[in-house]
Amino acid sequence: xxxxxxxxxxxxxxxxxxxxxxxxxxxxxxxxxxxxxxxxxxxxxxxxxxxxxxxxxxxxxxxxxxxxxxxxxxxxxxxxxxxxxxxxxxxxxxxxxxxxxxxxxxxxxxxxxxxxxxxxxxxxxxxxxxxxxxxxxxxxxxxxxxxxxxxxxxxxxxxxxxxxxxxxxxxxxxxxxxxxxxxxxxxxxxxxxxxxxxxxxxxxxxxxxxxxxxxxxxxxxxxxxxxxxxxxxxxxxxxxxxxxxxxxxxxxxxxxxxxx
Amino acid sequence: xxxxxxxxxxxxxxxxxxxxxxxxxxxxxxxxxxxxxxxxxxxxxxxxxxxxxxxxxxxxxxxxxxxxxxxxxxxxxxxxxxxxxxxxxxxxxxxxxxxxxxxxxxxxxxxxxxxxxxxxxxxxxxxxxxxxxxxxxxxxxxxxxxxxxxxxxxxxxxxxxxxxxxxxxxxxxxxxxxxxxxxxxxxxxxxxxxxxxxxxxxxxxxxxxxxxxxxxxxxxxxxxxxxxxxxxxxxxxxxxxxxxxxxxxxxxxxxxxxxx
Amino acid sequence: xxxxxxxxxxxxxxxxxxxxxxxxxxxxxxxxxxxxxxxxxxxxxxxxxxxxxxxxxxxxxxxxxxxxxxxxxxxxxxxxxxxxxxxxxxxxxxxxxxxxxxxxxxxxxxxxxxxxxxxxxxxxxxxxxxxxxxxxxxxxxxxxxxxxxxxxxxxxxxxxxxxxxxxxxxxxxxxxxxxxxxxxxxxxxxxxxxxxxxxxxxxxxxxxxxxxxxxxxxxxxxxxxxxxxxxxxxxxxxxxxxxxxxxxxxxxxxxxxxxx
Numbered sequence: 137x138x139x140x141x142x143x144x145x146x147x148x149x150x151x152x153x154x155x156x157x158x159x160x161x162x163x164x165x166x167x168x169x170x171x172x173x174x175x176x177x178x179x180x181x182x183x184x185x186x187x188x189x190x191x192x193x194x195x196x197x198x199x200x201x202x203x204x205x206x207x208x209x210x211x212x213x214x215x216x217x218x219x220x221x222x223x224x225x226x227x228x229x230x231x232x233x234x235x236x237x238x239x240x241x242x243x244x245x246x247x248x249x250x251x252x253x254x255x256x257x258x259x260x261x262x263x264x265x266x267x268x269x270x271x272x273x274x275x276x277x278x279x280x281x282x283x284x285x286x287x288x289x290x291x292x293x294x295x296x297x298x299x300x301x302x303x304x305x306x307x308x309x310x311x312x313x314x315x316x317x318x319x320x321x322x323x324x325x326x327x328x329x330x331x332x333x334x335x336x337x338x339x340x341x342x343x344x345x346x347x348x349x350x351x352x353x354x355x356x357x358x359x360x361x362x363x364x365x366x367x368x369x370x371x372x373x374x375x376x377x378x379x380x381x382x383x384x385x386x387x388x389x390x391x392x393x394x395x396x
Numbered sequence: 397x398x399x400x401x402x403x404x405x406x407x408x409x410x411x412x413x414x415x416x417x418x419x420x421x422x423x424x425x426x427x428x429x430x431x432x433x434x435x436x437x438x439x440x441x442x443x444x445x446x447x448x449x450x451x452x453x454x455x456x457x458x459x460x461x462x463x464x465x466x467x468x469x470x471x472x473x474x475x476x477x478x479x480x481x482x483x484x485x486x487x488x489x490x491x492x493x494x495x496x497x498x499x500x501x502x503x504x505x506x507x508x509x510x511x512x513x514x515x516x517x518x519x520x521x522x523x524x525x526x527x528x529x530x531x532x533x534x535x536x537x538x539x540x541x542x543x544x545x546x547x548x549x550x551x552x553x554x555x556x557x558x559x560x561x562x563x564x565x566x567x568x569x570x571x572x573x574x575x576x577x578x579x580x581x582x583x584x585x586x587x588x589x590x591x592x593x594x595x596x597x598x599x600x601x602x603x604x605x606x607x608x609x610x611x612x613x614x615x616x617x618x619x620x621x622x623x624x625x626x627x628x629x630x631x632x633x634x635x636x637x638x639x640x641x642x643x644x645x646x647x648x649x650x651x652x653x654x655x656x
Numbered sequence: 657x658x659x660x661x662x663x664x665x666x667x668x669x670x671x672x673x674x675x676x677x678x679x680x681x682x683x684x685x686x687x688x689x690x691x692x693x694x695x696x697x698x699x700x701x702x703x704x705x706x707x708x709x710x711x712x713x714x715x716x717x718x719x720x721x722x723x724x725x726x727x728x729x730x731x732x733x734x735x736x737x738x739x740x741x742x743x744x745x746x747x748x749x750x751x752x753x754x755x756x757x758x759x760x761x762x763x764x765x766x767x768x769x770x771x772x773x774x775x776x777x778x779x780x781x782x783x784x785x786x787x788x789x790x791x792x793x794x795x796x797x798x799x800x801x802x803x804x805x806x807x808x809x810x811x812x813x814x815x816x817x818x819x820x821x822x823x824x825x826x827x828x829x830x831x832x833x834x835x836x837x838x839x840x841x842x843x844x845x846x847x848x849x850x851x852x853x854x855x856x857x858x859x860x861x862x863x864x865x866x867x868x869x870x871x872x873x874x875x876x877x878x879x880x881x882x883x884x885x886x887x888x889x890x891x892x893x894x895x896x897x898x899x900x901x902x903x904x905x906x907x908x909x910x911x912x913x914x915x916x
Contacts, residue, residue: 139421141414147832148408148668151711154661154692155886158715161659161688168421172414178833179896191411194522195418208873258871259886262714312407313438351518353468365518376439399681401674408668428681432674451671454782455678572667573698611778613728625778636699 138273139168139195143187144204144261145176152259156204159262163270172201179206182294185235186308186317190369192223192236202269203227204261213289215247215260217268217281224272226265231291238323241287248282296320302394303328305370307338307385314378316385320370320393329395336362338372338391339384345372352376398533399428399455403447404464404521405436412519416464419522423530432461439466442554444487445495446568446577450629452483452496462529463487464521473549475507475520477528477541484532486525491551498583501547508542556580562654563588565630567598567647574638578651580630589655596622598632598651599644605632612636658793659688659715663707664724664781665696672779676724679782683790692721699726702814704747705755706828706837710889712743712756722789723747724781733809735767735780737788737801744792746785751811758843761807768802816840822914823848825890827858827905834898836905840890840913849915856882858892858911859904865892872896 140160146152153174160167172191176184184205192201200223207228209215218225218233220241225233233241247268256263268281296305296319305320316338336345345362352375355361360383365371372391373379380386400420406412413434420427432451436444444465452461460483467488469475478485478493480501485493493501507528516523528541556565556579565580576598596605605622612635615621620643625631632651633639640646660680666672673694680687692711696704704725712721720743727748729735738745738753740761745753753761767788776783788801816825816839825840836858856865865882872895875881880903885891892911893899900906 139418141418143411145832148691149693149695150829150831151663151692151707152831154690155711155714157690158659158661158711158719161690162716165688168425170414170417170421171408172411173409175409178898187411191415191418194415196422199418208871210873256886258883262886309410311410311412312405351468353470363518378438399678401678403671428685430674430677430681431668432671433669435669447671451675451678454675456682459678569670571670571672572665611728613730638698 138166138275139170139199140269140273141170141172141191141195141199141201142174142204143172143176143184143201144174145178145180145184146174146204148174155259156262156266159266160270163267164274167270167273176205181206181230181232182235182291182308185232185294186319188225189236190365192221195223197222198273198275200224200226200269200273202261202265203232204265205232206230207260207265209251209257209260214285215251215264216285216287217245217247217272217278218287219243219278224269226268226272228260229287229289231289233287234290235294238321243278244285244287245278246282246285250281294319296324298328301328301396302392304390304392307387307389307391310380310387314374314380314382315365316372316379316383317365318370318372318391320391322364322368322370325370325393329393332395334393334395336372336391336393338389343383398426398535399430399459400529400533401430401432401451401455401459401461402434402464403432403436403444403461404434405438405440405444406434406464408434415519416522416526419526420530423527424534427530427533436465441466441490441492442495442551442568445492445554446579448485449496450625452481455483457482458533458535460484460486460529460533462521462525463492464525465492466490467520467525469511469517469520474545475511475524476545476547477505477507477532477538478547479503479538484529486528486532488520489547489549491549493547494550495554498581503538504545504547505538506542506545510541554579556584558588561588561656562652564650564652567645567649567651570640570647574634574640574642575625576632576639576643576645576651577625578630578632580651580653582624582628582630585630585653589653592655594653594655596632596651596653598649603643658686658795659690659719660789660793661690661692661711661715661719661721662694662724663692663696663704663721664694665698665700665704666694666724668694675779676782676786679786680790683787684794687790687793696725701726701750701752702755702811702828705752705814706839708745709756710886712741715743717742718793718795720744720746720789720793722781722785723752724785725752726750727780727785729771729777729780734805735771735784736805736807737765737767737792737798738807739763739798744789746788746792748780749807749809751809753807754810755814758841763798764805764807765798766802766805770801814839816844818848821848821916822912824910824912827907827909827911830900830907834894834900834902835885836892836899836903836911837885838890838892838911840911842884842888842890845890845913849913852915854913854915856892856911856913858909863903
């Protein structure tokens, strides 16, 4: 089994996702295609990166993640295929890759050889990424796709900052339940915190939380709480209510954790 | 072929549905996954029940329906797998099961043995339900999942009431076309009605309908009508218009049928 | 491999699409189902036609396109299966077919033999179209479905008009990025234009464009442009911005191209 996941900003109203899937099946009829999201905010790379980062640990080795957000190639932005922890990530080097990986990837190639033989490149997800993705999903080697390359673009505004005993992160996503997902992961929290007591502050320090629970159900209905979500990122939530709405926390608001 | 259907309130914007599907394919690569809806109102159990109830008769024997709405286990709410009319239904005993079944199920087990071996339970649809669903979809027996159990929770507010020669139901769903779907099914209608003339009243008895048609196309465009929908539930509709909007009928409004 | 694509106005909130897919798998477990869109505006035939027209060239020979928009059969509207360029198109003769095909189809049959044996016809996409679609996807012949037939209904308001050296089209769709897709295709443009200079005018002739680019990335961010989209239809776009919003062009607005 080879899974190809799709993360795009194409929405579900137009035919673009259907055409992309048609291209994937044409190159590889046995592919298992899984939609992660097609409702990334238009051109908004950090959200696409968050979705892929939160999802890939749940997929088996060999899975290929096609990321069709801001996919155009320019002088400064290359098309890349990246191997990381036994899985593959395909998209444009538009700043998203450093937000997905928490350490250096195993291997990186550009898609120059795919581009040379493509008959069109107006729809890169279909014309370039689908070809590369199905090649890798079938077990093909990366060297066929292009030349060795590097990730050169970064969106530093979306990486948490460590300032002494404080981690300063942001709300990178508000999910369908109103849970506020930050860009601070459990590893960073534990490394900086070393088990010391802490205060999580947000909404201009108006709200304070000083404990992390294991599950939403560990607090009474309606109480605010913090936990590490299914994918290891710190979340602010309210059991069975909409934390974003009730606490007034929006996308890209600052959330700080100060350890004693 | 084994079909696993999914009914959740996870929406399609986040990666949760993708991760759930990844888990299902990991346990059972040949699964055929069909989305019934991922846009159930957050935590709203009666809508999830209505969707599953209206869908299961169209699926073959052996189909497994995974219902990921209000999925958390508590002291009073168990995780269950239920066999009914040759199909399987998996979810939390949060009150939804009595709204799906119109008679006693064949067999019920809890998911205690799955829970014991699960490495996580923070995301029950992925960590518990997907394991149980793929086991059953592969033809496994129910006894492997847990102990014999009972459905103990019920949402009586969503069951139609019979009051002499009147059935009092509610609008449990307004569909994409504006059709108003009630919780009154053809069997109940025929049992109470015995073929007698009737008046369907709604919107504070302002609207009256005294005939049930076979198809939307049986009345002129723009005329209000009643019919039994594809799944046997009584609907109020307007041929090629939005009945909910034009008649001012909303979700959970009362609809009564009085027989002579 | 046999692909069945789906284009409907059923939305994704209700269970209708799930039930339709269940019926397709029941008739043909090996089917590969691809959603083109389920978010066509209710009953809006020209949008369904545009989606199918823009998608089918990307699919392999033998693909079956099931179109479940305004699917009801009446005295003047027949259910049809149409063979065109080696692919199949199934739906009601409600005016959509002439908007999909740019020349006469190879073969047309009605679905009268399917209808005779169907146990229900309340949900034509499931009860009639799914049966016809799976028959063709399995390689079955068209004659089994019904009698030879003709396309008789047309929506002339949605066909571009040629007026001397001017083509007068309309915006038939605004996509998720705000790109404005017209009903003027490259063939018509070239046939009328014969390579002469031109002016594309829209929004009461307030906006003028006199060049067609190859790709969105060929102009600076924020500049308005025209190009032939992935499917050969003329589009008005703004690189990385929402052209519909910024230029004030809406669905069904007139767009004219005048050649010197």
